[in-house]
Amino acid sequence: MAKPYLFSLLFVSFYFILQSHLAKSFAPRPIPITVSVTDFGAVGNGRRYDTRAIQSAIDSCPVGGPCQVEFPAPGKYLTATVYLKSGVVLNVEPGARILAGTRQRDYPQDPSRWYAVVAENATEVGIGGGGVVDGQAMKYVVRKDVRKNVMVSWNATGPCLGDECRPRLIGFLGCTNVHVTNISLYEPAYWCLHLVRSNKIRIEDVSIYGDFNIPNNDGIDIEDSNNTFINRCHIDTGDDAICPKSCTGPVFNLTATNSWIRTKSCAIKFGSASVFDFKHFLFDNISIVDSHRGLGFQIRDGGNVSDIVFSNINISTRYYDPLWWGRAEPIYVSTCPRNSTSKEGTISNILFTNITANSENGVFLSGSKRGLLRNLRFVNLNLTYRRVTNDPGDLYDYRPGCHELVKHKTAGIMMEHIEGLEVKNVKMKWSQDHLKEWNNPLEFRPSTVNNISFLGFGSSLASK
Ligand SMILES: *[C@@H]1O[C@H](CO)[C@@H](O)[C@H](O)[C@H]1NC(C)=O
Ligand SMILES: *[C@@H]1O[C@H](CO)[C@@H](O)[C@H](O)[C@H]1NC(C)=O
Ligand SMILES: *[C@@H]1O[C@H](CO)[C@@H](O)[C@H](O)[C@H]1NC(C)=O
Ligand SMILES: *[C@@H]1O[C@H](CO)[C@@H](O)[C@H](O)[C@H]1NC(C)=O
Ligand SMILES: *[C@@H]1O[C@H](CO)[C@@H](O)[C@H](O)[C@H]1NC(C)=O
Ligand SMILES: *[C@@H]1O[C@H](CO)[C@@H](O)[C@H](O)[C@H]1NC(C)=O
Ligand SMILES: *[C@@H]1O[C@H](CO)[C@@H](O)[C@H](O)[C@H]1NC(C)=O
Ligand SMILES: *[C@@H]1O[C@H](CO)[C@@H](O)[C@H](O)[C@H]1NC(C)=O
Ligand SMILES: *[C@@H]1O[C@H](CO)[C@@H](O)[C@H](O)[C@H]1NC(C)=O
Ligand SMILES: *[C@@H]1O[C@H](CO)[C@@H](O)[C@H](O)[C@H]1NC(C)=O
Ligand SMILES: *[C@@H]1O[C@H](CO)[C@@H](O)[C@H](O)[C@H]1NC(C)=O
Ligand SMILES: *[C@@H]1O[C@H](CO)[C@@H](O)[C@H](O)[C@H]1NC(C)=O
Numbered sequence: 001m002a003k004p005y006l007f008s009l010l011f012v013s014f015y016f017i018l019q020s021h022l023a024k025s026f027a028p029r030p031i032p033i034t035v036s037v038t039d040f041g042a043v044g045n046g047r048r049y050d051t052r053a054i055q056s057a058i059d060s061c062p063v064g065g066p067c068q069v070e071f072p073a074p075g076k077y078l079t080a081t082v083y084l085k086s087g088v089v090l091n092v093e094p095g096a097r098i099l100a101g102t103r104q105r106d107y108p109q110d111p112s113r114w115y116a117v118v119a120e121n122a123t124e125v126g127i128g129g130g131g132v133v134d135g136q137a138m139k140y141v142v143r144k145d146v147r148k149n150v151m152v153s154w155n156a157t158g159p160c161l162g163d164e165c166r167p168r169l170i171g172f173l174g175c176t177n178v179h180v181t182n183i184s185l186y187e188p189a190y191w192c193l194h195l196v197r198s199n200k201i202r203i204e205d206v207s208i209y210g211d212f213n214i215p216n217n218d219g220i221d222i223e224d225s226n227n228t229f230i231n232r233c234h235i236d237t238g239d240d241a242i243c244p245k246s247c248t249g250p251v252f253n254l255t256a257t258n259s260w261i262r263t264k265s266c267a268i269k270f271g272s273a274s275v276f277d278f279k280h281f282l283f284d285n286i287s288i289v290d291s292h293r294g295l296g297f298q299i300r301d302g303g304n305v306s307d308i309v310f311s312n313i314n315i316s317t318r319y320y321d322p323l324w325w326g327r328a329e330p331i332y333v334s335t336c337p338r339n340s341t342s343k344e345g346t347i348s349n350i351l352f353t354n355i356t357a358n359s360e361n362g363v364f365l366s367g368s369k370r371g372l373l374r375n376l377r378f379v380n381l382n383l384t385y386r387r388v389t390n391d392p393g394d395l396y397d398y399r400p401g402c403h404e405l406v407k408h409k410t411a412g413i414m415m416e417h418i419e420g421l422e423v424k425n426v427k428m429k430w431s432q433d434h435l436k437e438w439n440n441p442l443e444f445r446p447s448t449v450n451n452i453s454f455l456g457f458g459s460s461l462a463s464k
Contacts, residue, residue, distance in 0.1 A: 032066035032089070037077065044075025046099055051080040051106075061088050065124060071096040071131060080106035084119035092131030092183060100169060102139040102189070104154045107167050111160040114167035115194070119175050126179030127170065135169045137187035137214050147321040149213045151189075164216055166190040172198050181205055191218040192237070197249065201228040210237030212264055215324075219263070224249040224276070230256040237262075238324075240269040241291075246276035246303050254281040262289045264320050270305060271298035272338070272400050274345060278305040288315040292326030294357065299335045299371065300401060302343025309351045317359040319391035322405065327397040330357035330383065332364045335371030335417075336402035344371030348420075353379040360387055362410050364396070367417030372448070375420040384462060385412065385439075386431035393437055411443035412459060421452040429462035 035057050038044070042053035054069070054077065061067030065087015071077055073095030080101045084090070092098055100116030101107075107114040116133065119125040127133070143150040154165040169188040172178045178201040185192050185208045192208050195201050203220060210217035219235040222228050223245045233256075235241040241261040244251045261267040267288040270278055288294050294315035299305060317328045326332075331352065337344050347367070362385065367373040396406040396414070412428045415421070430439050441459035 030066055032068045033062060034068045034070060035060055036070040036072060038072055038075075042075070042077055044072075044077050044096070046076030046078055049079060049101065050077045051082065054079055054082045058082065058085060058088055061085070063087075071098060071129070073131065079116065081108060081113070081115060082117055084117065084122055084125045086122040087124050089125065089179065090117065090127040091129035092127065092133065094130035096129075096131040098131075098133045100133070100135045100167065100189075102136050109159065111165060113171075115171035116167065116169055118171040118173065119178075121174040123176045125172065125175055125177070126181065128179065128181040128183050130182050132184045132186055133169060134186040135167075135188035135192070137189040137211055137217060140166055140189045141214070144213070146213060148215055148323045149211075151215065164190065166216070168192070168194050170194065171196065172201070174198065176200055178202065184209065187211055188217045190216050191221050193220045194223065195221070195225045195228065196223045198225040199227055201225060203229070203233060204231045205233070207234040208237055210239070212238050214238045218243050219261075221245060222251060222254060223247060223273070224251065226252045228254045230254075231258055233259040235259070235261045235263070238264045240265045241267045243269045244278055244281070245271060245273040246278060247273050248276070250276040250303070251278045252280055256282075256286065257284045258286075260287045260289070261291065263291045264324050265291075265326055266293040266296040266332070267291045267315075268294070269296045269298060272300045274299045274303040275301045276303045278303060279307055281308045283310045283313065285312045288313065288317075291315070291317050292320045292324055292328065293317060293332050294330040294359070295352070296329070296332040297334060297347055298400070299345045299347060300338035300342060301345070303345045305345065305347040306349045308349070310353070310355065311351075312354045315355065315357040315359065317357070317361070319360050319389045319393070322395070325397065325399050327395050328359055328361035329364045329397075330359040333373055333376070334364065334366040334398065335368045335373065336366060336398045337368060337371065338401035342401075344368050346372050346374060347376075348374035350375070351377045351379065352381065353377075355381045357381070358384045358386060360385070360389065361393060363413045365413065365415045365418060365421070366398070369417060371417070373418045373421075376418065377422045377424070378426050379422075379424045381426045382429070383412065383426065384429045384431065387433045387437070409440065410438055412441040414443045414445070415449050416445035416447045418449045419451060421449070423452070423454045423457050425456040426458075428459040430460070431462050
């Protein structure tokens, strides 16, 4: 049973990667028309707004493109929201920088369209060129706090309520054939790169540097979108790094490979918006460093997750201030419903293989009564538990909503509401400094934990 399942999962996944590459190499490539924003009057001095020049350059492109809009170096191009259209790719040269405006009037009325650069219902659109897009997030800080900065919220004067009313950096809404390649994205004030209801997305050679103390500055949010290929990305940010979400539709076929992540939240996070399904994802050859949580599922709204593979991944996690979601878990899988009226989704057919973790807390596998975890497989894992911070441990983190934070002795692997779990060739090592606090390898909570097998499982002190 087990082997054919593993191979079919991997085969389908690698087939998907292959398809993406084939699509890339055989795509027709007409010679694009090139226009420069400076020909339309952009000054690039970082003080005068170049919005009109940039938008005129985009609008001068022939209908449907292909067209490249150049941002020459050196130059700092300050702008209010600019709107891409089909066939247009922004080409920000190395040494050139797009600076996102920081006034509320730089953005349109509708908060769901607050982006510095946005494309809507367009095809063959993108951004690249080796330069920088900068969200100037520090200008939104109301009060610095090493635990978590307090930020501006534009709710008081605008149509947005709550404390998360800040602009995102780049958005593709309802787009097809999106290319974000070879670009650095700095200091987003809110989510950085946002894909919404889009299809066929390639994100390659992208670096994201968000301030480590700023909340909600997610790296890449893939919402209600299909066929996303993320490769060779470097993401160093405060909030979640790669974050699929489902609000109005499912998320199918996401591949992320050959990337590096550091975050004060969760490196790869499903949810927490999870109203529809997530299916057929592969994460391979990823290095997760000094993060608050490694691989995470916060399924809270009834969407079902299935057919996900994590392979060849190194993870180091540590505690940060509990104001940030996460409790240093290398792997966190939960379906606890958000509130008493939320639906419960299941998580099934998940494979974790060839994974090394060094962490301050254990693996958390927590289904719910109607949101069972089914057929989870852990094959070839080395889990080392060690202490590097003095932050208090012993908390189960069910946020957002649900039971919130629960005081409880943690364990190497905590399990509740599971139907089908295979643990094979998994070695737990405990560093000496941990023993005073906890060294309980396995915890079964009083709930369904059925059809489980442990083969080649070990738990012992790490040799010095
Ligand atoms: C997902 O990928 C598979 C395999 O490449 C493909 O057959 C399927 O159509 C894709 N699904 C969507 C929704 O595009
Ligand atoms: C994009 O398409 C959606 C769905 O058809 C529509 O509601 C929306 O108004 C369109 N947006 C623009 C800017 O054309
Ligand atoms: C990024 O673009 C710059 C400028 O065109 C180029 O020199 C560099 O090789 C590109 N890097 C990658 C990884 O494509
Ligand atoms: C703006 O958001 C803050 C923080 O959530 C809240 O305290 C305040 O009441 C909100 N103001 C308005 C006008 O909604
Ligand atoms: C993704 O694929 C699913 C299944 O085919 C479909 O229902 C959904 O509309 C697709 N979403 C987009 C944005 O294409
Ligand atoms: C894994 O990804 C790194 C970049 O993060 C790359 O240098 C390395 O070659 C990749 N390894 C494999 C086996 O592809
Ligand atoms: C994980 O660490 C091992 C040992 O240091 C190294 O050989 C491997 O390339 C690393 N893999 C990733 C994905 O970083
Ligand atoms: C409970 O969560 C659901 C989504 O799961 C949301 O639609 C609903 O508004 C929430 N109810 C309350 C009372 O917060
Ligand atoms: C999740 O699966 C359950 C059981 O099959 C089903 O009732 C529910 O509708 C599914 N959720 C979604 C969002 O499709
Ligand atoms: C896991 O690692 C082993 C040994 O390095 C390798 O042979 C195998 O192909 C890897 N499995 C996957 C799914 O990458
Ligand atoms: C786990 O450790 C063993 C012994 O050091 C090593 O042979 C194996 O390759 C490691 N596996 C992973 C996935 O890191
Ligand atoms: C038990 O779990 C394994 C995966 O660990 C799964 O392949 C198998 O179908 C399950 N058996 C039953 C009877 O549910």
